[in-house]
Amino acid sequence: MSRATVRLLIAGAPFGMLLGAPLGTSLGAQSAAPRALSARELTAIRSAVSSEPQWSPDGTMLMFTSPLGEGGVWAVPSSGGFPRSLNVRTGGTTFLGSAQPEWSPDGKWLSYVSTKSGSPELWLSSVVDGQDRQLTHLGGRIGSYAWAPDGSAIAFSDDKLGNHDIWTVRIADGQLRRLTTGPLLEVSPGWTPDGRQVVYVRLDSTWRHHDVMTMAPDGSGSRVIVKDTGLFDYQAGGAFGPALVSPDGTHLLFRSQRSGWMNYWVAPMKGGEARQIAAEPANQSGARWSPDGRHILYLSLQNGTQHVRAVALSGGASRSLASPSGMGMVSAANWSPDGRRVSYVLASPTTPGDLYVVPFAGGQATRLTNSDPPAHVAQSLIVPEKLTYRSEDGLEISAYLYRPRGLAINEKAPGLLWIHGGPTAQFSDALQRDVQFFAMRGYAVLLPNIRGSSGYGRAFEEANNGCWGRCDLLDVLAGVAVLKKLPEVRQDRMGITGTSYGGYMSMAAPVFAPSVFQAAIAASGYGDWVHTVAEQETRHVKLLEHEFGPLKDNLEKYRRSSPIYELDKLQTPIMVVHGAATAIPRSDASRLFADRLEMLYKPFVYRTYPNENYYISSRENTVALLHDMLGFFHQHLKDGAVHGEERAPPR
Numbered sequence: 207m208s209r210a211t212v213r214l215l216i217a218g219a220p221f222g223m224l225l226g227a228p229l230g231t232s233l234g235a236q237s238a239a240p241r242a243l244s245a246r247e248l249t250a251i252r253s254a255v256s257s258e259p260q261w262s263p264d265g266t267m268l269m270f271t272s273p274l275g276e277g278g279v280w281a282v283p284s285s286g287g288f289p290r291s292l293n294v295r296t297g298g299t300t301f302l303g304s305a306q307p308e309w310s311p312d313g314k315w316l317s318y319v320s321t322k323s324g325s326p327e328l329w330l331s332s333v334v335d336g337q338d339r340q341l342t343h344l345g346g347r348i349g350s351y352a353w354a355p356d357g358s359a360i361a362f363s364d365d366k367l368g369n370h371d372i373w374t375v376r377i378a379d380g381q382l383r384r385l386t387t388g389p390l391l392e393v394s395p396g397w398t399p400d401g402r403q404v405v406y407v408r409l410d411s412t413w414r415h416h417d418v419m420t421m422a423p424d425g426s427g428s429r430v431i432v433k434d435t436g437l438f439d440y441q442a443g444g445a446f447g448p449a450l451v452s453p454d455g456t457h458l459l460f461r462s463q464r465s466g467w468m469n470y471w472v473a474p475m476k477g478g479e480a481r482q483i484a485a486e487p488a489n490q491s492g493a494r495w496s497p498d499g500r501h502i503l504y505l506s507l508q509n510g511t512q513h514v515r516a517v518a519l520s521g522g523a524s525r526s527l528a529s530p531s532g533m534g535m536v537s538a539a540n541w542s543p544d545g546r547r548v549s550y551v552l553a554s555p556t557t558p559g560d561l562y563v564v565p566f567a568g569g570q571a572t573r574l575t576n577s578d579p580p581a582h583v584a585q586s587l588i589v590p591e592k593l594t595y596r597s598e599d600g601l602e603i604s605a606y607l608y609r610p611r612g613l614a615i616n617e618k619a620p621g622l623l624w625i626h627g628g629p630t631a632q633f634s635d636a637l638q639r640d641v642q643f644f645a646m647r648g649y650a651v652l653l654p655n656i657r658g659s660s661g662y663g664r665a666f667e668e669a670n671n672g673c674w675g676r677c678d679l680l681d682v683l684a685g686v687a688v689l690k691k692l693p694e695v696r697q698d699r700m701g702i703t704g705t706s707y708g709g710y711m712s713m714a715a716p717v718f719a720p721s722v723f724q725a726a727i728a729a730s731g732y733g734d735w736v737h738t739v740a741e742q743e744t745r746h747v748k749l750l751e752h753e754f755g756p757l758k759d760n761l762e763k764y765r766r767s768s769p770i771y772e773l774d775k776l777q778t779p780i781m782v783v784h785g786a787a788t789a790i791p792r793s794d795a796s797r798l799f800a801d802r803l804e805m806l807y808k809p810f811v812y813r814t815y816p817n818e819n820y821y822i823s824s825r826e827n828t829v830a831l832l833h834d835m836l837g838f839f840h841q842h843l844k845d846g847a848v849h850g851e852e853r854a855p856p857r
Contacts (some may be wrong), residue, residue, distance in 0.1 A: 216531055217627040241763055242612055242646040245829040247583055248639040253559035254575040255657045257306055257549055258538040268561065268574065269649040271296060271307065272830040273389050279307050279316065279331075281820035282574050284542065284563055294331045294338075294770065296320050300533065311357040315377075317341075319348050322725070328360060328375065342375055342382070350448065352396045356453075359397035361385075361404050363479045370442070373407050374423060385425035392419075393443035396816075398475075399455050405431075407446060413748045418449040418460060420725065429853055432473045432480060437463045438752045440630060440745055453499035457519065459483075461490070466664045470504055482515040489661050489740075492537070497545040503527070505539060507661055509604055510592070510634040514539040514550050516566070528564055530554060530569065533592070533635040539768040541566075555635055556587040568735050572672075590638075597657075602668065604662070605685060605729070610694060612715030615820045619690035620843035622651045622698035623715075629658035629674070643832050649839070650695045652688060658683035660822070671753050672760075674735075675714035682715055686722060699843045700734075703727040705821065709784075713799060716778035717769035725842035727781040728836050730821045733770040733799035736761070741794070770802050777808040779839045783831060785818025795820075811838060837842040 221293045267281045269292065274280060275428035279294040296307060296318045305603050307318040316331045325581045327347045328341040342348070346366030354361055358377055363370045371386040371396050386392045391409040398405065408417045415435045421428035434448070439445040458473045465482060468489040483502055484490070493504040499519065506513045506524075512535045517524035527548055528536045529689055534554040541548060553559035557578070564571040578584060588604040597603055610619035614835040624641055626633050633653045641651050655662065656678045659672035670678040682702070690697045697785040700723050702712045708796070709731025716726045732738050739747055780803070783795040800812040813834060815827040822831055840846055 214734055220364070220464055240611065241582075241733055243586050243642070244585060245643060246247070247826050248291060248643055249828055251558055251579050251637065251639060252577065253551070253553065253584065254577045255538075255559055255561050258311055259549050259551070259561055261540060261542050261549065263309055263311060263543055265547075268563075269307060269309065269316070270561070277319070282561070284547070284574070286574055286599045292316060292331070292333070293336045295322070308351075308353060310377075311353055315357075317351070317353070317360065317651040318570065319351070327692055328362060330377070341380055343380075344373075344382070349393050349443070350395065352448075354397055355399055357398055358401075360399065361393060361406075361423075363406075364392045365763070368540060372404065374404070379573055383424065385421060385423075386428075391442055394446075394448040396448050396451065398451050405449055405451055407445060408754065409439060409442050409446075412752065412793060413442065413745075414752065415445075416446045416833070431458055431475060431477060432460060434460065434462050434464065437461075438630075438749070440749050441573040442745055449495065450495055450574065451482055452495050452519070453497060456772075457499075459495065459502060459577075463664045464514075468500065468660070468664075469745060472502075473852075479494060483519070484515065486524075489662065490850075492539055494539065494541055496541055498542060500576045501566075502537050503548060505537060505616075508632065510606070510632065510655075510661070510694060512536050512634065513628060516548075527566070527835060528562065530635065533590075535559075536634050555590050555637055556584065558637060563607070569706070586646065587637075588642055593688070597684045599677075601612065601657055601666075601681065603654050603681045603684065605652055606650040607688075608638075608653075609692075610648045610650045611646050612648050613694065616646070618684055619648050619650045619694055619697040620701060620839070621686065621692075622839070623685050623689075623694050623700070623723075624651055624653045624706035625656065625702065625704035625711040626653070626659070627680065627704070627708050628660070628807065629656070629670060629678070629707045630660050631707075632659040632661040634661075640828075640832060644839070645837070647836065648844070650689055650692060652685050654685045656685075672763055673757070674753065675711065675718055675769065676767060678711070679715055679718055682711065683722060689703075689851045698839055701725040701839055701843050704731075705729040706731070709796075713780070713782075714767070714769040715773050716780060717776050720775050720777045723778045725780075726778050727783065727838060728796070728799070729831075730796065732795045733802075734768045734795065736768060737798060738795060739764070760767050769800055772804050773808060775803055776803075776806075776808050779811075779815070779838075779842050781811040781835070783813045783815070783822070783826070783834070784814050785820050785822045786814040787819050 252273055253462045254272050255270050267283050269281045272280045279292040280289045280291040319326050321330050325345045330339045330341050344364055345367040349363035351360050351362035359374045361374050364373050371390045372392050374383045387661050394407040396405045403420045406419050408419050417430045418432040447461050458475055462471050470490050470493050471480040472483050489507040490547040491505045501516050503516050506515050512527045513526045514527045514536045530789050531800050537551050541551040545561050547564045551559040560577050561574040562571045588608050590608050594602055594604050632655045645651050658678050670779040687697050702715050702723050704712050709728040712726045713729035713733045715729050717722045754760050782796050782800045803810040815822050
């Protein structure tokens with residue numbers, strides 16, 4: 207790569223994002239006093255690595271998608287050095303997943319999923335000459351996929367015929383074969399190492415029970431290897447994940463909540479009792495067999511901090527391979543083909559993710575990418591504090607506190623409760639750009655992992671089943687009490703916001719707890735669960751049936767958790783926002799809520815953002831939304847209008 211090309215890459219990337227930078231290198235200006243970063247500055251902070259890095263079969267490079275330059279797929283030498291573009295534009299997502307590029311077993315092809323021909327299809331790109339080839343033409347939605355060990359075929363899931371089934375496609379001529387035909391979801395295909403069997407996951411009709419199945423590549427001889435019960439899978443197989451066969455074909459590795467925590471278990475391929483490989487009170491994910499099958503690599507998430515660990519198949523204690531220094535998230539861990547090195551991505555609440563490689567035997571990690579923002583931007587980011595508090599009924603709640611910055615002398619900050627989506631999700635040690643935006647402008651922001659959150663065990667995750675907006679509201683209100691005890695916070699100025707389930711809670715809290723909040727912003731929320739069952743996509747309906755039971759038998763539960771039926775109690779100005787779809791609208795839940803507010807003469811603002819689905823994700827719309835939110839919160843929590851640069855840009 208020429209020096210001119212490198213300069214172009216740096217100029218074209220956000221903040222001069224650079225690959226191949228030495229450890230500790232930082233780009234940009236010299237240190238400066240912390241200041242309130244603009245919405246554009248904050249939304250420009252991005253990782254150079256936007257997919258899970260994949261080792262090339264010969265171990266010489268790592269490949270991943272990146273926003274560098276014009277985006278697409280990039281590769282960087284595994285020993286360090288400059289990157290090169292592989293000239294592949296994925297341009298699409300899979301069914302409830304990502305368009306993850308993969309190497310073919312011989313390293314001659316890159317496979318990926320793209321919508322550039324209209325629907326999600328499998329594509330191949332030649333590593334030799336860069337030529338693209340469309341492999342499938344089904345016109346359905348492709349889910350996950352996996353190469354056959356000899357590189358002759360790819361197994362994948364697709365819903366062309368009305369239900370997600372397992373298919374294979376031959377690389378040589380694109381010949382398709384449908385392997386399953388049942389009425390249940392069949393997803394996450396893989397292969398045994400000898401290529402004689404396809405392994406896949408079948409969900410029951412409630413999405414709470416999983417069977418790990420195996421069959422011949424022609425679809426015959428299917429049998430159950432493992433049954434797992436009680437894990438509700440909102441991601442239609444994504445939470446359970448793929449079941450991984452050991453390199454010698456004797457063991458199966460799978461995820462389960464059967465211990466009360468999301469941990470990994472191993473079962474014999476021939477059938478028999480499963481055993482836990484590294485029991486711990488943590489959420490485990492991202493497991494990988496070592497190439498020799500003697501060790502298992504996995505991610506361990508405890509109270510928002512994530513590490514990468516390894517454990518021997520034969521048993522014994524696990525050991526850490528990479529851990530954050532303080533708060534942070536280690537993710538996307540993978541073995542080198544020879545098993546001597548492990549790659550991973552490391553991020554923190556003040557740094558985007560970068561790619562590292564560490565020897566498995568131990569030693570110094572090598573940093574392969576550098577996503578550092580300029581020094582004046584990095585210095586302005588706020589480091590949150592982790593804390594715990596007790597809810598009204600004694601439940602312990604973990605939270606992140608972002609203390610306010612930029613207060614005038616004798617000025618006190620309004621408090622904001624920021625609620626995550628899900629509700630089976632959690633705040634972690636990740637960069638929260640939107641939260642930083644408000645903390646830098648004089649707001650004290652609390653991010654609680656309220657009951658129903660993942661990461662704290664199955665009992666905690668199920669503690670809000672059937673009582674959304676009521677029992678978990680206790681945790682929100684206790685969070686308000688935490689903010690009110692801070693000496694720099696105004697006790698009479700409290701706001702609440704969030705997206706999806708956080709948007710729902712921002713509708714419910716001001717209704718079910720009148721007078722507590724002085725302003726609320728509900729982003730892409732749901733105010734009527736009865737209506738949601740009738741008009742939402744399948745996974746949302748399955749979630750509601752899991753949490754509340756079937757609607758016909760539990761109508762009162764649905765209504766009791768739906769704030770739209772008690773809007774007469776609302777005493778709080780509320781802003782309702784969501785994305786506006788360019789094609790088929792995904793939901794009109796927010797509009798219905800706004801219509802009811804209008805009917806009851808309640809104070810509200812209703813705003814939509816174009817060229818999105820129901821959720822707002824593009825950079826331009828995110829910038830506009832942050833300014834709109836700031837204006838609303840300033841008006842109701844700071845008794846004043848937004849001026850100058852903080853004013854929302856024209857649209």
